[in-house]
Amino acid sequence: MKENAQVAQATGGTDPKGGRPVVPSGGGRRPLGLAEVTPTGRGFWQNLQRTNAAATLAHCERWMERLGWLANFDRVADGTTGPERPGWSFADSEVYKLIEALAWEYGSTGDPVHGAAVRRLTARIARAQDPDGYLNTCYGHPGRPPRYSDLEFGHELYCTGHLLQAAVARLRTTGEDELVAVARRAADHVCAAFGPDGLKGVCGHPGIETALAELGRALGEPAYTDQAQLFLDRRGHRTLAVPFGIGGAGYFQDDVPVRKADRWRGHAVRQLYLAAGAVDVAVERDDRELIAAVERQWAHAVARRTHLTGGMGSRHRDEGFGDDWELAPDRAYCETCAGVASVMVSWRLHLATGDMRYADLMERTFFNVVATSPSADGRAFFYANPLQQRTAGEGPGLSADGEVSPRAEGGTRAAWFDVSCCPTNVARTLASWHTYLATAGRRELTLLQYASGRIAAELGDGRTVAVEVETAYPAEGPVTVRVVDAPAGAMALRLRVPGWARGAVLHEGGRQRPAAPGSVVVDRVLVPGEDIRLNLPVTPRFTWPDRRIDALRGSVAVERGPLVYCAESTDLPDGLSLDDVLLDTSAPPVERDGTVLARAVPAPRQAPEAEPAWPYAPEPGPAASPGPPRELPLTPYHRWAERGPATMRVWLPAAPRDPGPA
Known part of the structure; x- marks a missing residue:
């Protein structure tokens, strides 16, 4: 393996920094790798990562073995395929995402259990690869439909994309091995089959674009990036056959070319994977027009089409x-995979531009979508993430390990889904989460996300710097950066200040100064042993919706730091439902003994016999006075439904304010 790693290094493969999911070849910001960032302690993300490594990865493999998704590769290899095949057409991609997660985890810890799992799974998929590089268990074999006969929904190129991403993780952390060889052959096949002289189609589900661009970077193969650009340029010209009732060509982002689109539309995960690939290609080609197009689309989506979480x-x-x-809380889908894909786009845009808005959205999405999906034990997941649950879910609170959930929606986390894309997507994201913590510039180190750990990085000018970060964020606001090793001469240490953090303060060099949202910079000679502390105000606060969001008019939410909070019926007295609760906003929410509390008043209720037969009237009803106020405990949204099935609301109606004396 050491010899293979040296070979890969010579061809641009193994990452000397220990591996990163995204490695742009240009730009002024370099993401730090697994070898440069070492999480420490028992903080928010460290706990999630430990659970992911100890429970989720094995859980995913066990389910895929149990359902026959892994055996699909064996049947192809043995020539025993037929009309019956377990899983959807895209089941192969879940195997590849799991391998990617295992590769990142092994790259971080060197745990032989995860290394053996990578090799074990690789051996099974390698046997199923055709001599020309084609690899898919649903198409192109006896008893199965022909290759590329359903570009709209077959997901063949999408599956190949996740294979390539798994190989990128392996290459950048371990070096050339059997998985990388399989991916090379698959990528070469795609270029031959869909190149300028091949099929003129695109995949109904994007993903191959990002994968080709990243594999091209990792292997120094510009032909792969060329093919990614070709797929991007073909899209938007209605090349896909649109079935009736699915939402038109816009569902596939095949109605308007990427460069000309002014907004994100259609299937959310498809759109976001496509946007990530567009940024990758734009950076490699120094295509400012394409970068500007994705920035424009991102800004529109964040301003008008993104939920509070x-x-x-x-x-x-x-x-x-x-x-x-159109942001109704009870109908919000907010697929977990869309959260992962949103992070992928925002991370690439930040690396390309340096704009802190992108890191802000990443933080919000990390805490309130990605972290919301897995249960505390890492063995059950949310697929969809609504902001209101009108009826309590079924079961004990977490679906039993013996069940496959046929529905993405529901008020409880499921051990596995019929379409189980989210568990493996969460797994690969958590395994590499610490690579999103910081970036290195020519003469600066930028901290973007906050967790305890050690960072040792090489700056663009060749100098090195090492710091230790100590924080209980987001439970507590202080973030202390202790300088361990400083370069000769001045450098810049930049700390992100989240957009919500009004009143943040930086303490350094015996002085303190306000730190406005965006970033705060210490630019001077750093002294080993000195502490630089950023205090972020994580006191609870009310958040109000834009008046144009019809479904939220008259409602209010509570946030604390980067966390969105919700009310659960579990915390209500008997006989009271969330439909009967109003928030009294005349007093701010408070925190007591680690619990966030808002003052609530029960709305007036009518006896069942007095309920109207028709809920509409020619004039407003009487303005009855609400009942006496009481304190309502709120739950961090990422942990809702952990105590059992419950109804839930993020947005609660605000009680009418007393206008006071006339």
């Missing part, structure tokens, strides 16, 4: 974006 996708029917301001 950072979740994207309002519609269940097509797992898609709705219209502007």
